Amino acid sequence: MQATINYNKRTKKGIFSRFYKIIDNVQMKCFREIVNIANKNNKNFKIKDNISGYGNSNFAEFFAEVFTNSQLGKPNELGKAMLEWLKMKGYDIDD
Numbered sequence: 781m782q783a784t785i786n787y788n789k790r791t792k793k794g795i796f797s798r799f800y801k802i803i804d805n806v807q808m809k810c811f812r813e814i815v816n817i818a819n820k821n822n823k824n825f826k827i828k829d830n831i832s833g834y835g836n837s838n839f840a841e842f843f844a845e846v847f848t849n850s851q852l853g854k855p856n857e858l859g860k861a862m863l864e865w866l867k868m869k870g871y872d873i874d875d
Contacts, residue, residue: 807839810865814846817861830858 789795818825827836835845849859850866850873866873 804839807843811839811842814858814861814865817864818857821861821864822857825857827858830856 785795785799789797793800815827818827818830830849831842831845835842846858846862849855850862852859855863863873
């Protein structure tokens, strides 16, 4: 964490800009991996049919919505992709 802090900047946003860039990159990577799984599982997959507009425009909200959906009785394509992604990452959640 210390390596991401730039004390030469004057604002909090500037001081932590490298840290936030890392967070954004990790969230974008997770988003892409989950969407790629959904596309692989269903060639007719359309993201807009499986998540809210806000979830589609905010990576953190995307993750929250998709994880919640994965825990429902009948998950949609993104929920199923999340379960597969979690298993791929070593988190074996019973579905």
